[in-house]
Amino acid sequence: MNANRGEFRTPLKQARGLGSAKDGTGHFLWQRVTAIALVLAGAWLLGLLLSLASADYAHARMMVADPFNATVLVAFLIAACWHAKLGMQVVIEDYVHAPLFAGIAHLANIFFCALAAIAGVLAVVRIALGA
Amino acid sequence: MSTRERPLSPHLQVYRWQVQMVTSILHRATGIVLAVGLIGLVWGMLALAAGPERWAAFTACAGSPFGKIVLFGFSWALAFHLINGIRHLVQDAGQGYAIPEFVRSSWLSIIGSFVLVALAWGVVLAHWGHA
Helix, strand or coil: CCCCCCCCCCHHHHHHCCCCCCCHHHHHHHHHHHHHHHHHHHHHHHHHHHHHCCCCHHHHHHHHHCHHHHHHHHHHHHHHHHHHHHHHHHHHHHHCCCHHHHHHHHHHHHHHHHHHHHHHHHHHHHHHCCC | CCCCCCCCCCCHHHCCCCHHHHHHHHHHHHHHHHHHHHHHHHHHHHHHHHCHHHHHHHHHHHHCHHHHHHHHHHHHHHHHHHHHHHHHHHHHCCCCCCHHHHHHHHHHHHHHHHHHHHHHHHHHHHHHHHC
């Protein structure tokens, strides 16, 4: 650990332990990783959705149950919910300043995105396994 | 202690509208819309997993006049966020920052989003005619 670390901060600032959370780069990178995944999976999903438009129930279920389709669909759902969580987090950080409301908004965002991912993946797995 | 009028940094309202502002604002706005739209995607997957009755209810909702308007809105938001997102990935790689390129790629995002939506809905409507 560098002995000069924090030299330019006032003692009060150090005592409060504020400053960068040191995880901004991770946020940036995962937003890009999920974005690239979504471009690839989204192109495939667009094709599937267009062919689902005229499909009846049995055909739609059969197409989602296809192992490759189900794999890409699960990947898309996870990447989409993760990407949405990261994006909405930035929106909340930018616009919601009251600590209480910001905390509630961040919690709601995390819970919403996690539940959407879990519910979506479970539904696709049920279809893929024929349950 | 008397408070002095202090200079404020300029904000949105003092700038002349430029297309780069439009794409930037639309990217965030469509991102929020798409995060909410995850509900629709997960709802569809849950309906497909739950059985023919639930799927019929879902497709009846999605196919109603109001549902079609909402679907059209989501499809445009997805098309714009997708194309402008690819533009952002290119910029993350350090490309396209010269002002003329920046303006041109902004227009490409806007016009491209409408072209992509028109193509997708053209395919859907053509399929519906045959179904």
